[in-house]
Amino acid sequence: MSEEILTTQDLHLYYGEKEALKGINLNFTDKGITALIGPSGCGKSTYLRTLNRMNDLIPNVTITGTIKFKGQNLYAPSADTVQIRKEIGMVFQQPNPFPFSIYDNVIYGLRIAGEKDKEKLDAVVEKSLRQAAVWDEVKDHLHESALALSGGQQQRVCIARVLAVSPEIILLDEPTSALDPVSSSQIEATLLNLRHDYTIIIVTHNLQQASRIADRTAFFMNGELIEVDQTKNIFMNPAQKQTEDYISGRFG
Amino acid sequence: MNSKTQNKIAIGTLYGVAGLVVLILLALLGYILVSGLPQLSWHFLTAPAKAFLKGGGVGVQLYNSFYLLILAMLISFPIALGAAIYLYEYARDNWVTTTIRTAIEILSSLPSVVVGLFGFLFFVVKLRLGFSILSGAFALTFFNLPLLTRSIEDSLRTIDLSQREGGLALGLSRWETITRVILPAAVPSILTGVILSAGRVFGEAAALIYTAGQSAPALDFTDWNPFNISSPLNPMRPAETLAVHIWKINSEGIMPDAKAISSGSSAVLVLAILLFNFAARYLGKRLYKRLTSA
Incomplete structure (x- = not known):
């Protein structure tokens, strides 16, 4: 068992008065893919967004409990959200490339961080796009707008953009739900390539997707973590009745 | 009556x-x-105006209009940009921002002659700027600020929330996200707003009659020292603009060809504003294309 890189203890989240997460305890080991599944509104996306403090943008959110990344509390007053998000990157449901060239999209984080060395930037662009498995498709028009790409290519450019700032953890919030099946399977292949080098946490509505790519799977319902285990066990031999009902399509 | 006829x-x-x-x-x-x-x-x-004889031109007025426009834009754009960024990106919805928004709306519906009289009392008399380009530029800033702020705020609103999330999720600070992601993406639409408001400022007369004045001393276009009174760059000289010129010759013009000058000036003014509008569309579209698609 490798060491635990991210731990959540007794995490509660309230939208105003409404409790959306009811005491989540969930830990992630270094490297590999963990899928978060569950019916709509179960809190899985909300939970994912607490992990790099993206919920900070929403007014009236209260969070209690602790999330520790390598032993450091992400919600400590001294925590630096900018630094946190460099180490814990995020890919969203809708591909959201910036309206600039593919090249500029990928190096945006680095360039703003002050990196000017052209050779180094070129190298990072190629490496990130290769890792995101989109290099061959875009290498001849790196300086054209990223918005001209297909949805699937845009999403992989967004993954490359996150990889370029070399995070340790990558959060993905239903990254394929806006994409066609072919693009989705390309994204899945991309993630499988990355699982040895990064800790990947993915929210998905697609149970087959979870079973295909995830090492571990966590099942959420009504703001609670019902069960987390090896993906194989969750799908073949779940410990909880609710999990079994959900997996077998009896609700949700 | 059946619904079809209706x-x-x-x-x-x-x-x-x-x-x-x-x-x-x-x-x-x-x-x-x-x-x-x-x-x-x-x-x-190009020729300067003549007070009593026929054959005068509107060269000085035309130049004044542009100079005043540029100065007013230089003053109002940074303020409007800052206000819009604050209001849309940072401010939370509370009574302070509601008050600011209401104030901006009231300011934008203020009759321009009131802005002009305020400018006269405050800039011309109180601050002793006299009838000058500077007084006019300040008055125009008051006149222009509310609309420009609104239009920039609207431009920011058109940029999807996902772009902001994308920036933040890369480990950019909020300020970096705004200046490096949001503003570049909003440039085409901000530019359109700026040019359209320039058209309004260009045609404004009432706010300038009592601030920039109604006289257009001859300018020496070879003298670019801003401290000389006849220099085109001097911001302290009175400067009648084209729109004010039209108003003036129609109310008290005594040159024999007043009617013709008024008609000609009006045509120039309308053409300039049409040009601004077309330029806004063309540039906005081109920039958007360049920034967004291959």
């Missing part, structure tokens, strides 16, 4: 109303251009 009557009425608006606009434009275009010549566009 529908026909409603559509007919709407077409009629829309047609009427277009007709009025075309008639006005047509009248101004037909009576004004024949007066235009290189001499008319």
Whole structure:
């Protein structure tokens, strides 16, 4: 068992008065893919967004409990959200490339961080796009707008953009739900390539997707973590009745 | 009456109303251009005005209009940009921002002659700036600020929330996200807003009559020292603009060809504003294309 890189203890989240997460305890080991599944509104996306403090943008959110990344509390007053998000990157449901060239999209984080060395930037662009498995498709028009790409290519450019700032953890919030099946399977292949080098946490509505790519799977319902285990066990031999009902399509 | 006839009557009425608006606009434009275009010549566009004799031009007024426009934009754009960024990106919805928004709305509905009189009392008299380009530019800033702020705020609103999330999720600070992701993406639409408001400022007369003044001393276009009174760059000289010139010769013009000058000036003004509008569309579209698609 490798060491635990991210731990959540007794995490509660309230939208105003409404409790959306009811005491989540969930830990992630270094490297590999963990899928978060569950019916709509179960809190899985909300939970994912607490992990790099993206919920900070929403007014009236209260969070209690602790999330520790390598032993450091992400919600400590001294925590630096900018630094946190460099180490814990995020890919969203809708591909959201910036309206600039593919090249500029990928190096945006680095360039703003002050990196000017052209050779180094070129190298990072190629490496990130290769890792995101989109290099061959875009290498001849790196300086054209990223918005001209297909949805699937845009999403992989967004993954490359996150990889370029070399995070340790990558959060993905239903990254394929806006994409066609072919693009989705390309994204899945991309993630499988990355699982040895990064800790990947993915929210998905697609149970087959979870079973295909995830090492571990966590099942959420009504703001609670019902069960987390090896993906194989969750799908073949779940410990909880609710999990079994959900997996077998009896609700949700 | 069945719903089909009702529908026909409603559509007919709407077409009629829309047609009427277009007709009025075309008639006005047509009248101004037909009576004004024949007066235009290189001499008319460049020569200084004459007070009593015929054959004067509007060169100085035309130059003043542009100079004043540029100064007013230089002052109002940074303020409007800052205010819009604050209001849209940072401020939370509470009574402070509600008050600011209401104030901006009231300011934007202020009659421009009131802005002019305020400018006269405050800048011209109290601050002793005199009838000057600077007083005019400040007055125009008051006049322009609310609309420009609104239009920039609207431009920021068109940029999707996902772009902001994308920036933040890369480990950019909020300020970096705004300046490096949001603003570049909003540039085309901000530019359109700026040019359109420039058109409004260019045609403004009432706010300038009591601030930039109604006289246009001859300028020496070889003297670019801003401290000389006849220098085109001097911001402390009185400067009648084209729009004020039209107002003035129609109310008290005593040159024999006042009517012709007024018509010509009006045509120049309308053409300039049309040009601003077309430029806004063209540049906005081109920039958007360049920034977004291959």
